[in-house]
Amino acid sequence: MWYKYTAHNSEMFCGWTTKPQVAKAALARLNRGRDDINLYKMEAAGEDAAETDADVAQAYRNDNYMFNDDTTLDDFESAQAQ
Numbered sequence: 001m002w003y004k005y006t007a008h009n010s011e012m013f014c015g016w017t018t019k020p021q022v023a024k025a026a027l028a029r030l031n032r033g034r035d036d037i038n039l040y041k042m043e044a045a046g047e048d049a050a051e052t053d054a055d056v057a058q059a060y061r062n063d064n065y066m067f068n069d070d071t072t073l074d075d076f077e078s079a080q081a082q
Helices: 020-031 054-061 073-081
Strands: 002-006 013-016 041-046
Touching: 002 020, 002 054, 013 020, 013 054, 020 041, 020 073, 041 054
Parallel strands: none
Antiparallel strands: 002 013, 002 041
């Protein structure tokens, strides 16, 4: 599943995974240290590349993706520790 992350006046990010917990960890990472306003929100953006919306396709081309199906929860936990 493709996921799209957007926040008001912020750069959009995306990622693809079959593990919803990885997508949720990415959302937590994006919102870490942010005020209660302008938080990122996550939305499902399609099952495959043919189904994604234009925003996700553009973000992917611009290297604004946070994870792929090889990404694990440990990857986000180790990044948080740094």
